Amino acid sequence: MMLSRKFLCSAALAALLTGSAQAEVTVLGWPGGPEEEALRAVTEIYNAKADVAEDDKVELLFTSRDGFFDKLQVDLAAGSTAFDANLIATYSIGRYAPFLEPITLSDEAETVFGDTVLSTMQYDGAQYGVPTDLSLHFLYFRKDLIDALMANDDAKALYGDISEKYLGERLEPKNPEEWSWQDFAANALYFSRSVNPDSPTRYGTVLQMKNLLFNMMVFHSLPRSYGANWMDADGNITVDSEAYRTALEMAKMLFDAGATPADSTSYEYAEANAAYSAGQVAAMVQWNAAASDLISAQPETVTQAPPTGPEGRFTHIHGLGLGLNAAAENKDGAKAFLKWLSTEEAALAYARAGGAPGLATNTAQKLADERPDLVQVGDYASNYGFVMNGGTSKNALSIYEAQAKEFTGYWAGTQSLDEAMSNITASMTELLK
Amino acid sequence: MRLLPKQENAILASPMVLFLLVLLGFPVVLSIIYGFSEASFESLMSPKFIGLENFRLVLQDSSFWDAGWFSLRFGVITALLECVLGLFLAVYLAPLIRKHGWMVAVLIIPMIVAPAMIGLMYRLVLHEFAGPIPYYFYEWFGWSPSFLSTGMVFQTIVVAETLQWTPFAFLLFLTAYQAIPNDIREAASVDGTRPWRMFWKIEFPQMLPTLFVAGFIRFIDGFRVFDNIYTLVGAGPGGSTTSMSIYIYETFLRRGEIGKAMAAAILLFIVAFAILAMGQRLMRRAQ
Numbered sequence: 001m002m003l004s005r006k007f008l009c010s011a012a013l014a015a016l017l018t019g020s021a022q023a024e025v026t027v028l029g030w031p032g033g034p035e036e037e038a039l040r041a042v043t044e045i046y047n048a049k050a051d052v053a054e055d056d057k058v059e060l061l062f063t064s065r066d067g068f069f070d071k072l073q074v075d076l077a078a079g080s081t082a083f084d085a086n087l088i089a090t091y092s093i094g095r096y097a098p099f100l101e102p103i104t105l106s107d108e109a110e111t112v113f114g115d116t117v118l119s120t121m122q123y124d125g126a127q128y129g130v131p132t133d134l135s136l137h138f139l140y141f142r143k144d145l146i147d148a149l150m151a152n153d154d155a156k157a158l159y160g161d162i163s164e165k166y167l168g169e170r171l172e173p174k175n176p177e178e179w180s181w182q183d184f185a186a187n188a189l190y191f192s193r194s195v196n197p198d199s200p201t202r203y204g205t206v207l208q209m210k211n212l213l214f215n216m217m218v219f220h221s222l223p224r225s226y227g228a229n230w231m232d233a234d235g236n237i238t239v240d241s242e243a244y245r246t247a248l249e250m251a252k253m254l255f256d257a258g259a260t261p262a263d264s265t266s267y268e269y270a271e272a273n274a275a276y277s278a279g280q281v282a283a284m285v286q287w288n289a290a291a292s293d294l295i296s297a298q299p300e301t302v303t304q305a306p307p308t309g310p311e312g313r314f315t316h317i318h319g320l321g322l323g324l325n326a327a328a329e330n331k332d333g334a335k336a337f338l339k340w341l342s343t344e345e346a347a348l349a350y351a352r353a354g355g356a357p358g359l360a361t362n363t364a365q366k367l368a369d370e371r372p373d374l375v376q377v378g379d380y381a382s383n384y385g386f387v388m389n390g391g392t393s394k395n396a397l398s399i400y401e402a403q404a405k406e407f408t409g410y411w412a413g414t415q416s417l418d419e420a421m422s423n424i425t426a427s428m429t430e431l432l433k
Numbered sequence: 434m435r436l437l438p439k440q441e442n443a444i445l446a447s448p449m450v451l452f453l454l455v456l457l458g459f460p461v462v463l464s465i466i467y468g469f470s471e472a473s474f475e476s477l478m479s480p481k482f483i484g485l486e487n488f489r490l491v492l493q494d495s496s497f498w499d500a501g502w503f504s505l506r507f508g509v510i511t512a513l514l515e516c517v518l519g520l521f522l523a524v525y526l527a528p529l530i531r532k533h534g535w536m537v538a539v540l541i542i543p544m545i546v547a548p549a550m551i552g553l554m555y556r557l558v559l560h561e562f563a564g565p566i567p568y569y570f571y572e573w574f575g576w577s578p579s580f581l582s583t584g585m586v587f588q589t590i591v592v593a594e595t596l597q598w599t600p601f602a603f604l605l606f607l608t609a610y611q612a613i614p615n616d617i618r619e620a621a622s623v624d625g626t627r628p629w630r631m632f633w634k635i636e637f638p639q640m641l642p643t644l645f646v647a648g649f650i651r652f653i654d655g656f657r658v659f660d661n662i663y664t665l666v667g668a669g670p671g672g673s674t675t676s677m678s679i680y681i682y683e684t685f686l687r688r689g690e691i692g693k694a695m696a697a698a699i700l701l702f703i704v705a706f707a708i709l710a711m712g713q714r715l716m717r718r719a720q
Contacts, residue, residue, distance in 0.1 A: 067686075070686040070687075073474055073686065073689075074474075074686075076474075077474035077475070077477045078477070095474075098475050209670065210666070210667055211667050211668045211670055211671070211672065212667055261561050262579035262582040263559075263561065263579040263580065263581035263582040263586075265581070265582065265583050265586075265669075266556075266581035266582075266586065266665075266666045266667075271556075274560060274562045274563045275561065275562045277562075278562035278563070280562060397687070398687065398688050398689070401683070401687050401688065405671060406671070408669075408670035408671055409670055409671020409672065409673070410671070411670060412583040412670030412673065414583070414670060414671035414673055
């Protein structure tokens, strides 16, 4: 009897301890990389706050990046209660919105992030998430190579010859801050051995041409600078435009000329970074997240906003953030955490822990010494950031997928530009109706 | 009471049938329901019956036929290569393996690795700037083939699949080869039969049923290929490396057209079943 009473007491104590250690707000985050580290850091700060009840403490849940959004979609659609808040991205909000609930951010949110960044987490006029990380594009270039080119008259003459032959106009080398996309292309050709056998690098650039939706995002900064959009104000599909055609033809010309590796049609983020890091690429457009890796691999690397076009300079932006699961078991606790995440205290802590929030200029200045890159990100997002019309719609992901299929088919030569345009117009008309 | 052989068979097979019904029955029924319904992630719980509409959409989709053609080519070519190589290795290495049995364990290692890992491994190994193969090409010849370029990607994935699954065919052929009674070989040798003739006239016919089995298993496996291609090159530029499984996966998860994806899966099942039945009939005839 004595023994069984002891056993029962121990079991009750163990249950109590387990219960108190169990978090009541579960957050499904973006696994691996700086985003996970940063989220862990701010969660610790939040859980240590005296005014956060035991029942509202946050526990993090991470799976794996492979197929993350597919798994999340199935979980949300099935009404999973395994997490109260979950990762969302600009391009997937529309798809997940039926399974999410809009949230209220803190009063500071607008000052901390600015309207452009907050809009990356909005759908149908409602705020579905708190922005945590912002992704956009930088032009990465090797300053040593550009300086050597600018200092050599023979090289300049050859540069002019190459641009005349491939682009139809004689261009002179310029500093990358002044580059148009034509200059980018001329530079890519000049630094490619297939065009210029004396080039110090094997390729002038590296294009990510794999049939993958994220590669379309990298590509979009180019057509946008020629005025491309998915839809006009009346909802007409405008993808079959001179702007898209010019951009697609430019990419294909670079691919066919050997200015990017022949297996670029299988390249995505990692492959492109490996090519640049090997020192065999002169310049590339890549996500801002690659900055530290590329600069440490090639210390002469300088970052710059992507080149300009007739309609201006643009960079695709999208945000990662956290939204509220409509089936959450502890909605109030999750709402409180998400609201706190949108305060300056949380945003600065997140940035200090390695995250990349899109901060408004004044907020980013507070971290200028520790995270100068965030100042650049904030600046580019406010001045050059864009989201295509329909870029947060329910089928945005499917549109990127369809474009990836059709555009890569054109680049690889499996279909003509007209076929690609006709196919993508049909797909987008269906997906955006 | 004495049971008839048919009754005995039914009783012996019942645990397996029950197991399959429990484990596979529910997903199969669900797939059939979705295949005849308009279903997306939003309407997952309330699919709307639309008859054969999904099947019509699938059959009118050129991507479905492209994927089918890709899978057919891939399945036939890889099954042929694996069987030829497997047969060659089994016959050529049989005397050596008789002395050193541990060699079998070494030879079947590729089969043990998950296909998705194989895809990732080749993605690294064949990368022009990070992979050892292009590196040595550049070192020795100052040039390297672009293994994953549009013109070469099909050959590359065929080679990757063949290298991984030839050991499977090899294992089957080795077992069949070793099962041939030595008396027959000895009698033929005494009669002065040369090795090549012995293989063609005596050993090969004995291994023919195994060849059918290996060929069909490898064809079906190649036809429904997914993991290694998806991790290596995805759906390919313009969908050029989209197999039937990749088509179904993308239709389901990427485009959210659950009904259409299920209809395609049902069609794939019917085709696979028909091929299997045909194969079995051929095998019986060969026996």
